[in-house]
Amino acid sequence: MEIDYKKVVSKDVTDLGLFKDSDVVIKTEDLYVSYRDKLAIDRINLEFYKGYITAIIGPSGCGKSTLLRSLNRMNDLIQGAKVGGKVYFNGVDIYSKEIDPVFIRSRIGMVFQRPNPFPFSVFENVAFGLRVNGFKLTKEELRARVKDSLEKAALWDEVKDRLDAHAYSLSGGQQQRLCIARAIAIEPEVILLDEPTVSLDPLSTAKIEELLRSIKNDYTIILVTHNMLQAARVSDITAVMMPDENMVGRIIEYGATSEIFTKPKDKRTEDYISGRIG
């Protein structure tokens, strides 16, 4: 079945040329990551813009998550991972020696594949980031911040009467929105999402896609997904990743989502989005 992406793609961005010299929040230069001397991704050159959602799509195992983790130094925590090349965050190389990875992670938030709320109450989950980052807030300010974050994550109406309930009592979709609220609470500039809806039902997925579009103006959002329809529906800009013959992930095409999905330039992209491979 051929999917008509024309009907779903966002029209916010039609030409990447318009972005020349605009707000590039993250930029990678010849970025590569290897695990125990085996190259996983190589020569990644991408730019991510403020106020837009960039999707990274590609088949399983092509290194999408690896790429995402190298943008907020989460790869530091993976044994045997080595990152090379440059990642600039607001013009600063986040892998230079004087940069504290802990600070980077507080400015570049992350949401994971499986919802991973902490074993605390709903309220404490959202407050966690504020507490560990030493935000000096009064009780009222803290409450307001938690409420605001939950509202942005489209969860407030469902949990406002049970903020003290254990996070594990929420449904999977609610837990994932809680994780988004938790990330938003510390007001990061960038939010990285690693296939945030793979474990969720279509309804919860739709809610999360909607919430991402509703908050995108305030953040730089980078969404890894292998759901091409999701990329088409949600993102403004798309990067397509494919493993080469040595199973090293590379970007094969990068451009406005409306272009990529309707007029792909690369044959492999065309095959991939039409469901012939991957």
Added chain:
Amino acid sequence: MGDTLLRAPTDRRYRLKKIWDRWVPFILSLGLFFAILTVVALLFTVVTTGFHRISWNLILNYPSANPYEAGMRSAILGSIFTVGLSALICIPLSIATAIYLIEYAKGRRFSEVLSYNIANLAGVPSIVFGVVGLGFLVYGLGLGRSVISGAFTLSVLILPLVTITCVEALRTVPDDLRFGAYALGATTLQVVSKIVLPRSLPMMLTGGILGISRALGEAAPILVISGLIFIREDPVSLFSKFTVMPLQLYNWISRPQAAFIELSSAGIIVLLLILLALNSAAIASRQWLMKRVI
């Protein structure tokens, strides 16, 4: 057609598979049966020989040459004192070691070498720890044949056991939770203190209790440290002379009079009851902790 799908196959292999499936649990439970048999046999012997000799005398009196007046007061207090102290030394050390190995040095060569050595240490005969304690603590540091020497020796003896359990406890905390906290800009110390430790503390506590139970039953290293002495006073300070329950029992068993043999059985019952109480307390506190953190 649906009918044929529902009917189970009737071939020999399938039937054999079903028979195995039914009998395997019985074969496995044979192991359990032997364990229970041993415990029942032990309890039966001890209770039939010693039960009638349990009295307040046994618990409150000092040892004596008269088997009808002899008690194990000094041994009970000595055991509680030394083992309690060794738990206070050992449990924090074990938790710290485990946290270092798993949360800070994970994957480093040094950490792996250390882990192997801890596992090896768990296999060293306890008398060796006693001899080391005698040489290093009693004579080397001049601590004498005292409670503190015994406590240090016992804590080193149970350190590997407790550390290994603490390491396992940390491993049960899913990495998802760690990554979630790191991704919010938490430092390793914050991840450990706010996420990992609360989750693993109940299991660490179990490890601590296992260690305490082991220490409570050890006779050999204490024999080397304190000597087989006759003590008619309570241990009142860290430098008091002391003896422990297993040693007192050993002393009684090795006497020729039947009355002392009976007394040692009664003493074993007291030791088992103390162990039981300790384990119950551990299980209760673990349940209480689990309810609070998960």
